[in-house]
Amino acid sequence: MRIIDKYILKKFLSSFALVLVLLLPIAIAIDVSEKVDKFLRHADLSASEIIRDYYVHFIVIFGNTFMPLALFIAVIFFTSKIASNTEIIAIHSAKISFTRFLKPYFIGATLVTVLALGMNHFVVPNSNKIFNEFSKKYLQKKKYNQNHITNINLQLGSNDYIYLKSYNLTTKQGQKFSFEKFEGTKLQYKLMAENVRWIEKDTVFRLNTYKKRFILKDKDSIEYGIKLDTLLDFRPKDLINVDDLAKEMTSIKLNEFIELSRQRGVGNLNTYLVEFHKRTSLPISTYILTFIAVCLAAKKRRGGMGINLAIGITLMFVYVFFLKIVEVLGAGAETNAFIMVWLPNIFFGALAVYLYLRNAKN
Known part of the structure; x- marks a missing residue:
């Protein structure tokens, strides 16, 4: 690895960590302001329990959710900075192509993607379970007969x-x-x-x-x-069909649950399939968002870093909005959950290819 690769990779990871560290306290502060009165209603609830059973898992869940978006902002920020300092011009003057320039970004995106995949498939589900149990016990209003199910039909084989x-x-x-x-x-x-x-x-x-x-x-x-x-050949838990159940199972257990439900003739499993496919599609978006960010920020603009950040944040909100829409649509019985979940990555992937080809020609 060249010195320039180490330099960019260091900037990549440090900027990503900084943005994530800045985003999480803001999210925690907003959440505390909304929930503090609910915490105070329970005299037996200590501060250590709130931190251990709620905010530790809050950080895991939302940190994992913010990961691709934090990376997107971080890449735009530090790439715009080195572009404004004419460092990228110096790199190109040394006959380093734009494709070669992307190598440290690719390495950094791979590290973040592997981390996000491991978190999504194995760590976050356990945090979701503890987080939801705490929320149901202390924060949510108890629903009448929430454990009472009616008109149950189940195919066992x-x-x-x-x-x-x-x-x-x-x-x-x-x-x-x-x-x-x-x-x-x-x-x-x-x-x-x-x-x-x-x-x-x-x-x-x-x-x-x-x-x-x-x-x-x-x-x-x-x-x-x-x-x-x-x-x-069934257990009482098999009668439950709620969204939280999918989020609380590791991917191995979720896949087994989906296959068993298919064998039992459960009609619409798209809620579970959306959750299952999203655990891979969201981390993979790290690559796409990274390359879009580099392509947008690699050229020095008249408006400076502010223009790049404005464009980047706009695209980020479009991506999040698009993602939420396809999640809702993907849960419908008449849709293909796999295609719907991957649609934002397909659309933004095409945008990343277009921006890359335009930058590679110059």
């Missing part, structure tokens, strides 16, 4: 289905339970119960006032009973 009129996640009890087993389109067996309860220590479901129906070739066989313990 290619031929097995269950139905519950209602289920309470707190008491782990459900009403009007039905299990059906098919062979093709023909019903072979049906198990019904007025009440079902999950017995965690035995990992079985206890059915009360049950009825078994076997559909035979020329007749039906019906059996009645008061209590029956039986094994079923």
Whole structure:
């Protein structure tokens, strides 16, 4: 690595760290001003608990979210500075091409991307879980019957289905339970119960006032009973279908959950697919935003650094706005979650290629 590469890479990483360090305290200060009254409502909540269980994970979550954008601003800032000092002109005078000039930026972007990928797939989900638990306990208003689910249909396999009129996640009890087993389109067996309860220590479901129906070739066989313990291929947590669940699972567990849900016939999994694909697309945007920033800031402008920063911040807000729109659209049942999540990177990637080709010619 040449001296110029080390010089640019050092500037790259130090500027990125500086911008991130400046952004996070601002975000924390805004959050504290909004939440301080809610913290004070709980006399048993200590400052150490708030820091440990809330703001440590706040920094992890939002630091990871700000990472590509902080890098974008940092690259524009320090590249504009060395351009205004005519250092880039001196580099080109030494017969270093624009493509070669990008090498330290590529190395720096790779380091940040690898860090962001590891954070997104394995670290942030755990922080989301602790952060959400704290928020639900101390900051959010308790919703009426938030643990009560109604009209549940779940496919356990290619031929097995269950139905519950209602289920309470707190008491782990459900009403009007039905299990059906098919062979093709023909019903072979049906198990019904007025009440079902999950017995965690035995990992079985206890059915009360049950009825078994076997559909035979020329007749039906019906059996009645008061209590029956039986094994079923699902757990109470499988009945939950909320956005927070996706954010709290590591990518390995999330992928397993998506595949299992597909096998069970869950209709729209796009909420989970958007979260899964976003964990890769957002870190990869680091490359795209880095090259856009270099291409915008590498030339000395009449307006100086201010013009470059204004253009960069405008593009940053357009990217964030675009990202939020495609996340909402990608969660719809009729869309392709993968394409929608990667659409901002495709659009801005094309912009990065155009700016690169324009700078490489000069």
